Amino acid sequence: MDQLSRVFGALADPTRRDIVARLTRADATVSELAAPYDVSLQAVSKHLKVLEEAGLVTRTKDAQRRPVHLEAEVFDLVNKWIERYQRQAEQRYQRLDALLDELNERDTRNSTEGTAS
């Protein structure tokens, strides 16, 4: 599995997106992160593993604590992917617009010629 799939997959879960959102404000330990949710600590630990495998967070050591830190650069990967295809789609519309304009103009010329002759 490639990283992009892992990143998209990680962000497909609302709990994980919320964790990411909270980590933008400050690093946090596993129990701190788990507190607001109605699931076990273990479940949150698993979510963090998924985020870690996607490269979205890193876990360091501080005695028994495992402070979790967001690696925001990974967002660039997603941005790059989306931007690329968004740009292509836009260009496609521009080409279509140009084509329609051209046809329109040709049409106008034809009807003008029609009325003129």
Add this chain to the structure above:
Amino acid sequence: MDQLSRVFGALADPTRRDIVARLTRADATVSELAAPYDVSLQAVSKHLKVLEEAGLVTRTKDAQRRPVHLEAEVFDLVNKWIERYQRQAEQRYQRLDALLDELNERDTRNSTEGTAS
């Protein structure tokens, strides 16, 4: 399930990402889309259903054909989500940098005082 989850989930699959990529170039029918892949037509039809439920594509009717069209605006949803937290993370770093600068300056002043006295 919210749309953002569906969009991220849809893009978590490489085949679906590839379909999206190809649709940025031109609309296509189900069989056209299925051709390059080593899976059944039915499997691709399912992928398209997932993309449709995420709002990433629409399927219209042309006799027996079902031309698939990309709805690129949905990308904005993802962009917005990412941008928001990316910006927050950056601001956090800037605050951290400011704090470090301040500490550094105070330190420098202290050692200057130390050597001066």
Add this chain to the structure above:
DNA sequence: CTCCTTGTAAACCTAGTGGTTGAATACGGA
């Protein structure tokens, strides 16, 4: 040293996903 806190690992369950095949539907062309 023992206990409490923090976190991971392992085993398990259920529901969902991505794939298959076979049948059903819808439509244009001979």
Add this chain to the structure above:
DNA sequence: TCCGTATTCAACCACTAGGTTTACAAGGAG
């Protein structure tokens, strides 16, 4: 009308995902 093409629906299967519980490891505090 009957046939072929394009596509979806339905049933099934193997595997994954997110959750649980129980057990374990690691490190400070008493």
